[in-house]
Amino acid sequence: QVQLVESGGGVVQPGRSLRLSCAASGFVFRSYAMHWVRQAPGKGLEWVAVISYDGNNQYYADSVKGRLTVSRDNSQNTLYLQMNSLRTEDTAVYYCATSTSSTPDSWGQGTLVTVSS
C-alpha cells in the first residue's frame, strides 16, 4: 500500500529557507514521477512541481520557479522540496503525490509551512 509521509514544515520568516521531505514506501519509488501540490489556508489546490522518475527532469509553476527546487534520492525513497527566498504567499499545506497518467495519484497527509515575521 502506497504511503507518503511529508515532514519539515514549520514557521519561517520571509526570505529564509526550508526543506521539505516526503518519505515513500509501499511501491517502487524509483519508477514513478512525483508531484508537489500546495493548498493555502481555506483556499484551493495549486500545483507546484513535478520531477521525473530518475530525477533528470523537473517542471515548476511560474509562481515558484527560481525559488523552489524539487529533487529526489531514489536510494532513500525520499522526495525533497528545497524552498528558498520564502514569501508570505508560500504559506500553505504542502502535499507530495505519486504521478500516474500525468497527474497526482496517491497523496500524503501534507505538512504546513507558515511564512511570517
Next chain:
Amino acid sequence: DVVMTQSPLSLSVTLGQPASISCRSSQSLVYSDGNTFLTWFQQRPGQSPRRLIYKVSNRDSGVPDRFSGSGSGTDFTLKISRVEAEDVGVYYCMQGTHRPLTFGGGTKVEIK
C-alpha cells in the same frame, strides 16, 4: 497557462439525488498522443485530496461506480448518480496535458 473553470461554485443536493459538476478549459486538453489528461479529485473536510477519475472517464481503484466522468476537448463533467453523505467535500478538476498543470477553483458539495 491553461485556465480551468468549474461550475457551480457550490452545490446543495438531497441524499439519493444526482449531482453534476462542470469543468471547462481555456485550451483543448487533447495531448499529441491522443490522450486527454483531465482528472477529478475529491477532498473531504480535513482530509488530503483523493483522485477519483483520470483521463476523463477512468475511475481509480476503490471509487464507487456512482461517480462518472465524461467530456472531450475543453468541456468535461463529473456526475454523481446518487449522492451519499460521504460525498460531502470539495471537488477539483485538473489538467495534466499542458505544463504547468492547473486546477479548477473547486466545487463544494453539501447535503441539503
